[in-house]
Amino acid sequence: MRRRRPPSLVARLLIAQVAPLALLGAALALAGALAAHQVVEKTSDRLLAGSVASIVAQIGAEDGRAKVALPPWSLGLLDSPERDAVFYAVRQGPRLVTGYDDLPHPPAPPPNETDFAYADMRGYPVRIAQATVMVPGVADPVVVAVAQSLDSRRASVRELQFNFIILPLLLVLVAAALVIPAVTWGLAPLRSLTADLTRRAQSSRPDFAPVRDLDAPAELSPVVAAFNRLMPSLERFTKALERFSADASHQLRTPLSVIIANLALVERTIDAEPQKSLLKDSMAAAANLRQVLSQLLALARSEAAAVEGISDLRLLVETIAAEVARDYPDVVFRRRLPETAIAAGNAVLVGELLRNLVFNACAYGHGSVSLVVAADSAGLRLTLWDHGPGVLLEEIGRIFSPFFRGKSKTETNGAGLGLAIVRSIAQRLDIGLAARTRAPRPGLVVELRFAAAD
Structure with missing residues (x-):
């Protein structure tokens, strides 16, 4: 209920x-x-x-x-x-x-x-x-x-009777009319406090400074005091996560790269087929683990990075196209972009968003991925579609959830974090994000709406 x-x-x-x-x-x-x-x-x-x-x-x-x-x-x-x-x-x-x-x-x-x-x-x-x-x-x-x-x-x-009734009625109406300005005046400190907390929430870096008690109404002083006691705990927790991310990036990625390289060297010295098959499976598992680690770190960075800046979508897409040609040589990546496509948002985060979106389409797109950027009255609209199996209608609302893998994707290796990173960055940068199937044709369509840069 x-x-x-x-x-x-x-x-x-x-x-x-x-x-x-x-x-x-x-x-x-x-x-x-x-x-x-x-x-x-x-x-x-x-x-x-x-x-x-x-x-x-x-x-x-x-x-x-x-x-x-x-x-x-x-x-x-x-x-x-x-x-x-x-x-x-x-x-x-x-x-x-x-x-x-x-x-x-x-x-x-x-x-x-x-x-x-x-x-x-x-x-x-x-x-x-x-x-x-x-x-x-x-x-x-x-x-x-x-x-x-x-x-x-x-x-x-x-x-x-009219005189006796009209006076109490006017009294009630005047009292009701005075409630709203009285509340507006009384809540002015609370609105100021809310604006301060909203500004902190939207800043590129979290601000854990205590809230001034003088800015809050006397009735809210206990709430403000409890909030200020909470801030140091949140600050310690956030810094611990940041240290963990930095340590994990260095302590885990480097050993994994060494393991993958050593497995490749060992593979060259073994001729027996059963052993070579086991080595290939181990190398694939290590590579997949490295991908999962990279995407987890990218997801964590996207939630803490600054949002200010501008992004050249044309330059970012062309850079990603070169990476697609290197990592997915069998995929045809078609793109159509205007001469100028400047959007609001941190270029590093926008690049990470586009890279995960395009690579996900390349992994499941059955060899063909298309991307179009067009300008409209609200800013820039980016549409990406592939020719893969797509997703079931009942799964559309879940494809951006972490570790979600649809029934049609079980045959492809992946961490299930690419589209979760896309959603995290889109929410962080206030980018419109929507997905739909290409029915009746196979494939998945993802649409992004960027605000135009000032």
Whole structure:
């Protein structure tokens, strides 16, 4: 099961800072919405109660009956931009004194008290305020009711809720917008540290100098300290490998050359066929061992050598062509190159890459190898192909692995390191490398893409 990549630092900060703010904003918005509803409800009910009180103040008695002179401003208190519908009714017991007879009348409150209720009036949802008053000279209690539609209440609630919600929302958005510049500023020392380590990784020689603690954020100081403790160990290990390579080059190649030369001299003094066959096998094994050693050392050098420089591909290919004529006299090496083919990259490493690539093709190409160099918009493209058995489709992705030998190559001696050296140098010099079969024709095609020299 593939392991999921952990979230980035920006995502972590967004989750750690914006998410709590968003929850807080949602809580504030909910509390604000509830508060807005209560504030509007209380304010509107006070206006309704004031309108009822203004009518109560105008109630008198005449011949034992209630009489009211409705002041025009008593209902004007409820005027609003939404133009709410307003209804009223004054009842003495069951008798309507004035107002709307169809106005709903919930149970009347006790004398000198006012209560409120919701109802429907002529298709309008309304809020009704009722007050009961005992008028001197009137036997029955008088109930005053004023009703108002809910348009102004709802508009006021929406306006207040918008104000309560928009502010927390803006707070969350501003906090989210400030996270990225804050992280950018906070990670500036880390980017500087990363750039320093990247520069070291891309340099021609490894740099094991300790990283300055002052360049790292305080939170990363333990990591930097551990990294600095690791550097001396890596330096010792690298120098040990370099010493081993130098010692192996001198201590192993020279004795092998002596062994091969002595075996050739001994072969001349022996006439018996069985002994001569054994000597030939020994000489071939020693030569193969020398080739393996040379390629291992070349592979090690390619990973530590400098990458800077320029390479004349035409000169390098012609030099390799002379070596092919000497070592592979039966191979026809065709080549087509432009007059000028200057590529970026260390000439020694590029030469080692081309030599291993061409010699591998000569070893397995069944007598015919072709090489073409052409310029394009990206630089130089080198294409090499042979007429050998090629490789199986399922082996294409593995031919550049060290010591890999395909099923079609078992009949030829080799160390299986030539194409591994090609890949190592190509990666070192940032050279594009690809391989494919020549199907339906036999053979292998390898393509290199060089950057043009400045």
